Amino acid sequence: MIGFNCDYLEGAHARVLELMQQTNLEQTVGYGEDEYCEQAREMIRAACAAPDAAVHFLVGGTQTNMTVIAAALRPHQGVLAAESGHIATHETGAVEATGHKVLTLPAQEGKIHAAQIREAVAAHRRDASFEHIVQPAMVYLSQPTELGTLYSHAELSEISAACRELGLLLFVDGARLAYALAAKTNDVSLADLAALTDVFYLGGTKCGALFGEAVVIGNPLLQQDFRYLIKQRGGMLAKGRLLGLQFVALLRGGLYTELGRHGDLLAAQIDAACREKGISMLAPTVTNQLFPIFTQPQLDRLAVDFRFSDWQTVDATHKAVRFVTSWATTQEAVTALCRAIRALEA
Amino acid sequence: MIGFNCDYLEGAHARVLELMQQTNLEQTVGYGEDEYCEQAREMIRAACAAPDAAVHFLVGGTQTNMTVIAAALRPHQGVLAAESGHIATHETGAVEATGHKVLTLPAQEGKIHAAQIREAVAAHRRDASFEHIVQPAMVYLSQPTELGTLYSHAELSEISAACRELGLLLFVDGARLAYALAAKTNDVSLADLAALTDVFYLGGTKCGALFGEAVVIGNPLLQQDFRYLIKQRGGMLAKGRLLGLQFVALLRGGLYTELGRHGDLLAAQIDAACREKGISMLAPTVTNQLFPIFTQPQLDRLAVDFRFSDWQTVDATHKAVRFVTSWATTQEAVTALCRAIRALEA
């Protein structure tokens, strides 16, 4: 069985493990105040052209999302997100458990748009009962989205402008950011993210690390006391250097983007195989996630040799599923999958 | 200006005030452990044919909703509600502030149905990532609904059966319950509510009291320690007897249902006036709330003399608004409104 069900099936890239091995018996202070974390912070600030950004390392995505959102909002405020956004669907209500409502907006191919945000805020403000309704105060996006699609520089700029005009914070979840940065169609750089958002993160877990997310906070108000919040929400790793070390390894020599490119190119091969067979996709394939639409007999056939995820029922005879490639996916695995797709009966 | 904008424009029914006046200088213990509360509890248990039910008094609806829901759920559990449900829309995220997600379902005329609940739970249970998704554990309904409609005995029984089969709790918000109990088309009694739900409440605030909601808890597990929860959420009135006294006054001699009937009958007059003019309604009028659909010129005309609430835009030229009658609405006010409706130009 070859797994394409997600991008956290394997451990870490060899260079990540090597650096952890090499430094294993060094003594450093804990909780992210060591020299490796500092080095990673400097590398990230440089890569983001954001010398004044605060950079913090947390262990996983749900933890990061809830910590950032709870740090930013007052109790009566909520966060706008696509209805398909990870915080709205797959975090067991972690945001609500910190007291805040996720205010969902309909998404197109996983994305929301500036006009929707403007309208949501305007509707709130013109409602006579506005004080009886959760106040929108932050926008949460994922880049790439949960459907593997990308916000363009123009789209992100419009959203950023709307947020600044309206007094909302903008937070971008980059759990799979390597695959976005490396995508052919991408025109949003790390520096753009730093400039256009109040806070975003570079995902490590799905992009070559054992675990870890690097939060980049540009907004000075949100920088304040952020380490208390990490500790309170259980995200402050005792041996914090493990996070710093992994990001040092990933950022050295452009490894992070290189790993993203590897996943994207393999996904493009699978996409091509699907297209050849006339198999349509739930969303265009631009990063490392693909959402082909198959018949049940086709799925049964593929399930003999491959693991993938159920996604959604499209019609009486068709289902969309999700295939994911990653930094660790081999060409052999993809070749086998493409061969199997090409061999499917219509 | 005559107000039809809500059912809490006036104070309390005269008999409520009289009882408070008469007993004003008596000394009683606080926090709802006095003899008047005990008397009201006994009257409610009798009216509900529920001798083992726990009855508690809280001050207002949002407070009651959040206290009941927070008392009932474990942290990873959420409450299913109509998308138009009060907890989902107009309580500033009070439920989320206690850590729980409101899981909304599409509503028809303000109601949800047993099949939707079954499907929501089934979908949760068959999802491979079910532990990453908030677990549905309670159903919240309003009787009457936020659109003034009623669950029939058959509908409520089906929902109750589904909840019991699936292990969900059933909670009915009766903020306007007097208007439901008195409705011509109603076939759900207090005893039915007590038998079919785990917890429900009789609203006082909108039904003749100055304030107050009487929570009836049939489920013994939910009865446990409930007074701690009331205190913790700020709902335990020091002079608790004020709540007991008001419910004693409302329940004596059937005043509660009588006040509901008054509101319903006046609403029916307004409904009749609308029908005569061919004005359509967003939902059928069966209790004390009406949702007629007018043109803007018609609304401008009515707004000269009457207060009502914006509800929703129906199309380019029509808007639904809300008129509400109550125990305190006068026949004169309704006659004036009906005359004004009949005088509208098409």
Add this chain to the structure above:
Amino acid sequence: MIGFNCDYLEGAHARVLELMQQTNLEQTVGYGEDEYCEQAREMIRAACAAPDAAVHFLVGGTQTNMTVIAAALRPHQGVLAAESGHIATHETGAVEATGHKVLTLPAQEGKIHAAQIREAVAAHRRDASFEHIVQPAMVYLSQPTELGTLYSHAELSEISAACRELGLLLFVDGARLAYALAAKTNDVSLADLAALTDVFYLGGTKCGALFGEAVVIGNPLLQQDFRYLIKQRGGMLAKGRLLGLQFVALLRGGLYTELGRHGDLLAAQIDAACREKGISMLAPTVTNQLFPIFTQPQLDRLAVDFRFSDWQTVDATHKAVRFVTSWATTQEAVTALCRAIRALEA
């Protein structure tokens, strides 16, 4: 049996009830936006010499405390309070239920002092693990305290100065404020409270109203969006005018202070009777609460005719109990109690 167990045994002062009665069938808008609330707000601003203060009305003390504290603090921040403070002892963890720790300080006669606050903050800041410890960000005091004592103008000024220097908010719980304002030894006016605190409240429940607390927010940052917070925590009364009306009645013609004086004077009579008998007190009697220390046989004797509250065991043969007078206590009741005290055997 005559009750001295608390100051919420009776209903409301006659003038409060009268005003509610007179206005009962008037129509007003809900949620505190009516003319009576506005009138009460103006009267309070004037009495506090604080024309820019925001004034809000809530139903009860626990509700007010948790709403103010949750509105003011970020998630990692806590509130410093006397270990005997109401929020630390008798609110079922309402503050913790909003996510915040109450950081207790040893109290002397119910009071904490500026030096303790300075030391607590200094200790926090010099701790190498400060980010692992809840950050003190607010000071909570009660005036009068839970032991009936008073902060002097000098003490309160020092605490206020410490808070401002250290960046902490100062919040004064005035649940029994009428008894403080009227006390012979008091030198802290409403205007002082408004000037020295960020937020405080005038209690109604224990001072002549049926219920209600009037929150005065001087700090503009804390004023922002406060009504959302009231609604979210369940404290926004639908018929909000009931709160406004009561404060209008209490503030008219100085009734509020007059009621406080009544309670204080009667307490002083009981105090005098105790002194005559050589009965010592847990704290000096300056407002309407007394804490005499009796032997068990003495308590048994008094309990035949009077209700009072257990307070604390002093030694093997002595207990302190609490007697409370109020606006509603009669001279006859006090005379009877004093006679009984004088008749006690040593």
Add this chain to the structure above:
Amino acid sequence: MIGFNCDYLEGAHARVLELMQQTNLEQTVGYGEDEYCEQAREMIRAACAAPDAAVHFLVGGTQTNMTVIAAALRPHQGVLAAESGHIATHETGAVEATGHKVLTLPAQEGKIHAAQIREAVAAHRRDASFEHIVQPAMVYLSQPTELGTLYSHAELSEISAACRELGLLLFVDGARLAYALAAKTNDVSLADLAALTDVFYLGGTKCGALFGEAVVIGNPLLQQDFRYLIKQRGGMLAKGRLLGLQFVALLRGGLYTELGRHGDLLAAQIDAACREKGISMLAPTVTNQLFPIFTQPQLDRLAVDFRFSDWQTVDATHKAVRFVTSWATTQEAVTALCRAIRALEA
């Protein structure tokens, strides 16, 4: 500089890293449902003689504490802990952030006793205002304690019996459990912990792993839905196998206890050196933490070559500090420290 400031200065034991390296490119399912986690769970159940226990892996201690406590308690319930307990002092109010109060008890050498628990519960239950006070519902202990001391089998049995009698849950934090299990004076086995508690955990982070805590839940009620809670609080590691693998490595061939013994033996050497010099200790040294009391000049001398932690001021001229050994501490480091201690001037 040689660090004795904590037990998380280095990475992981070689065998832990080796196993992670060997399995690095294997594909497994995520979120702790892989074969390595299952293997570790079986090893732990066997070591605990608890075939029906649920075993879950989380990343760190604060996360584990807040997840267990929030999973176990209803909103009005609190957790009893030593005033020196980690949850009471050094977790930035993580427990309060989930809505629960930590109810502290005075500790002797870091420990609380059954009699204190019985008295706390009795005091709660006999208080007339018990519903206004947080209800004690769980006891939290650390083994070893934050002062390095141990609960004996007799002490723990008494506490367990008290909890069961009173209906409280018993939770033991074993962040440093390896050092307890290996201690000369220890008579509490893993099987004892499993039998006497409702839930406890074996710490990995401080005992040879990179990170990770293994929660053993004996109480079936607390087992229910626990994985939802882990996910909601941000503790569910995507590459969950990393936790399983580390515990497999630690439990194989008794490595876990062996690492504990190493730390304990080195601590005993430092303790002996202190005793020789007549240096007294804040608490007896029985595990890997020592709390010697030095003069400032002595501390200044030691600080030239060694890192340690401030603990508490003992008197005008003496301070207690903390030295910690670990699985990774070398004999050379300890020899150097002992030499330095012996060379101190009195």
